[in-house]
Amino acid sequence: MREALGVTLARLGEDNDRLVVITADVGESTRARYFGERFPGRYFNVGISEQDLIGVAVGFALGGYVPVAVAYAMFMMRGWEQVRNSLGRMNLNVKLVATHAGLSDFADGPSHQALEDIALMRSLDNMVVIAPADAWDVERVLPRVIEHKGPVYVRIGRDYSPPITMDLDYEFRIGELYSIVDGDDVAIMGYGPVLYNAVQAALNLRKMGVSAGVYNVPTIKPLNEDLIRRIARRVGRIIVVEEHSPRGGLGSAIAELVSGMARVRIFGVNGYGHWGRSEEELLRFYGLDEESIMDSVLKLLNAPS
DSSP states (O other), rough: OHHHHHHHHHHHHHHOOEEEEESSOOOHHHHHHHHHHHHHGGGEEOSHHHHHHHHHHHHHTTOOOEEEEEEEEEHGGGGGHIIHHHHHHHHTOOOOEEEBBTTTTGGGGGGGGGGHHHHHHHSSSSSSEEEOSSHHHHHHHHHHEEEEEEOOEEESSSSOOSSSSSSOOOOOOOOOOOOEEEESSEEEEOOHHHHHHHHHHHHHHTTTTTOEEEEEEEEEEEEOOOHHHHHHHHHHHEEEEEESOSSSSHHHHHHHHHHHTSSSEOOOOOOOOOOSHHHHHHHHHTTTTHHHHHHHHHHHHSSSS
């Protein structure tokens, strides 16, 4: 996903001479340096100082540029006060791109695993919150993010990017969700690489006679409220899977929206993360693997009304 980020930013810089990229000394690990190598006059490194990262981005926005501030998701949160007061409150045209989100920085453990970032950003008025499913989604999302007028938080992972949307032909629009697998018994909604496990679970459940739909929800805020309500009324059961705390993320947003229309179960990451040898290992550890999702669907379907 970070490779797709670097390549796409560099490509977008060809057509937009007002686009600038700012990093907090993570140009190599986020692949933002691809932009810097092509456009050194529009690439800035503020050092390990995320508050300054936001402040410099705000200054560029006030000057009429389109700044993209890139940092690890966990450490981007160090600048949350500046995001709130300098960026969000003034509704400025700054794009925050947070990499290594969720469990994707498996080897560095809990100190580097951002599991509360969506809740923090979702609470801010004016802030659009987006989380692509895979590298192909990153390529779809970034051009629309740059075109959008106003603050946007984009959350992506590190390297693990199984092909979820590779064969899907859709144009990303902010606020939309996309059907990956059709189903009428239960709807599974989520974002990011964990959706791959949801798709595999749905395909295996189909062999058992269970019709589970899977939806990619790359825009966490704003949601397509009408469509989600229609799905809730039709299936009556929604499972949300996300590499995030079960409090304040997509699951919370959907539960707030469909209260009284459908039963909602949220499966996320409780705690502060964990060390692992791979992202897949940590997804299993937290019950976000294919087998756990299948088990959750069956339990929800068999639960008394």
